[in-house]
Amino acid sequence: MEKLLIVEDDLGIQKQLKWGLEGYELVFAEDRQTAISLLRRHEPKVVTLDLGLPPDPANASEGLATLSEIMTLAPNTKVICVTGNSDKANALKAIELGAYDFYQKPVEMDTLAIIIGRAFHVADLEAENRNLQLGENPFGTIIGSSPAIQKACKLSERIAKADITTLLLGESGTGKEVFARAIHDASPRARGPFVAINCASIPDNLLESELFGYEKGAFTGAAKQTKGKVEFANGGTLFLDEIGDMPLNLQAKMLRFLQERVIERVGGRSEISVDVRVICATHRNLPDMAKQEKFREDLYYRVGEVTIELPALRERSGDVVVLAKHFLNVFNKEFGQNVRGFSEDAIKAMLNHEWTGNIRELQNKLKSAVIISDASLITADDLGFYDEADEDDITELNLKAVREQAEGKAIRMAFAQAKHNISRTAELLGVTRPTLYSLIEKYNLKDIKPD
Numbered sequence: 001m002e003k004l005l006i007v008e009d010d011l012g013i014q015k016q017l018k019w020g021l022e023g024y025e026l027v028f029a030e031d032r033q034t035a036i037s038l039l040r041r042h043e044p045k046v047v048t049l050d051l052g053l054p055p056d057p058a059n060a061s062e063g064l065a066t067l068s069e070i071m072t073l074a075p076n077t078k079v080i081c082v083t084g085n086s087d088k089a090n091a092l093k094a095i096e097l098g099a100y101d102f103y104q105k106p107v108e109m110d111t112l113a114i115i116i117g118r119a120f121h122v123a124d125l126e127a128e129n130r131n132l133q134l135g136e137n138p139f140g141t142i143i144g145s146s147p148a149i150q151k152a153c154k155l156s157e158r159i160a161k162a163d164i165t166t167l168l169l170g171e172s173g174t175g176k177e178v179f180a181r182a183i184h185d186a187s188p189r190a191r192g193p194f195v196a197i198n199c200a201s202i203p204d205n206l207l208e209s210e211l212f213g214y215e216k217g218a219f220t221g222a223a224k225q226t227k228g229k230v231e232f233a234n235g236g237t238l239f240l241d242e243i244g245d246m247p248l249n250l251q252a253k254m255l256r257f258l259q260e261r262v263i264e265r266v267g268g269r270s271e272i273s274v275d276v277r278v279i280c281a282t283h284r285n286l287p288d289m290a291k292q293e294k295f296r297e298d299l300y301y302r303v304g305e306v307t308i309e310l311p312a313l314r315e316r317s318g319d320v321v322v323l324a325k326h327f328l329n330v331f332n333k334e335f336g337q338n339v340r341g342f343s344e345d346a347i348k349a350m351l352n353h354e355w356t357g358n359i360r361e362l363q364n365k366l367k368s369a370v371i372i373s374d375a376s377l378i379t380a381d382d383l384g385f386y387d388e389a390d391e392d393d394i395t396e397l398n399l400k401a402v403r404e405q406a407e408g409k410a411i412r413m414a415f416a417q418a419k420h421n422i423s424r425t426a427e428l429l430g431v432t433r434p435t436l437y438s439l440i441e442k443y444n445l446k447d448i449k450p451d
């Protein structure tokens, strides 16, 4: 039941309100001090406030002062000011101070109940709007209801608040970066920077200066002092993707940074303190690498103060369709399409597929399927599952239609086998290139385009 604070010194009116407002949990205050302490304790969304309060019941000064205090303490509260019947000036003053509405005595229960009901409604709408603007729970962006992903979300949520170095393990495309960002967004550092660097994509000889920065003249081409990613992440979070690919010599420097939170730029002599939370990720098996002396064991223990394992998509089969629907909505919006869902063969094919590229692969398949689809449902063909579609998915008995379906399918299979090379596709099908082009046009195979 919603709480309603009634600030009213007239016991007769209090009684009247008690009878007339049965749908609310009523809390009564007779003066400013009690009103404020009840406001703090109950945090009501709506307050009715008689402006004529003791010690100055004949004037509105105490009521207006109470209103100001309420608006300072809880500015989202909807305050309905109750005034004497000829006191319009103070009613307007109250609105100026932030009151939601005013109501002139004598109290007429039906009207007052409507004003109060509407105030609750407005308060709820505003709260909903504020929540939308603030963004949902950062982990709300992580789609999936399988136990494995829920477990990863719960653990991430728990560790987000602490500055603990976290290691995210999972195959490529399982969402490691998405998790790292969600942890950052749910942490006290959310307003600070989130800086990501992929250790595997930067040549070994450049990685050190990319991470730690360099001083002018540190090496040929070092024309001016330059900050590295670690310094840019100061006050925020550094996401080190593919930490397993970090060269051994750099691992020692990384360990020192993690232990002491100081860095030295390349070619620099002074130590620079940095306040950075570190999240690492890898698809490699670090303990095995440590055994083979390819990854420092001490660094492994340091980066993995907490380890979170992200399941491969094939291990979360229940999530495949949920994620596919999510991407369908995203790409419908992005490309102005209106595809409503998936055909049965598409769902079957998605559930049977191995998804070695995980969510990224699913995302890419959905993107092209939404673009090429000219029907209301996405089919297995649209997703590129030519060979996985069922033999008996022929929906027509008319021979011409059967032939057309089969030809379209054969062209797609050949195109996939020929790795999107049109000449080779024509060769495989035993037709000339011009014939192939005219078939593509005839069957409206928009997705068959050379790379």
Ligand SMILES: Nc1ncnc2c1ncn2[C@@H]1O[C@H](COP(=O)(O)OP(=O)(O)OP(=O)(O)O)[C@@H](O)[C@H]1O
Pocket (backbone or CB within 6 Å): 141, 142, 143, 144, 170, 171, 172, 173, 174, 175, 176, 177, 178, 179, 241, 283, 359, 360, 363
């Ligand atoms: N749970 C999820 N819900 C929705 N989208 C997701 C989810 N997880 C990942 N994605 C999307 O999948 C793609 C791959 O995710 P991400 O880059 O985080 O994977 P990764 O494990 O870091 O991959 P890599 O190791 O190859 O860098 C991204 O486009 C991301 O937006």
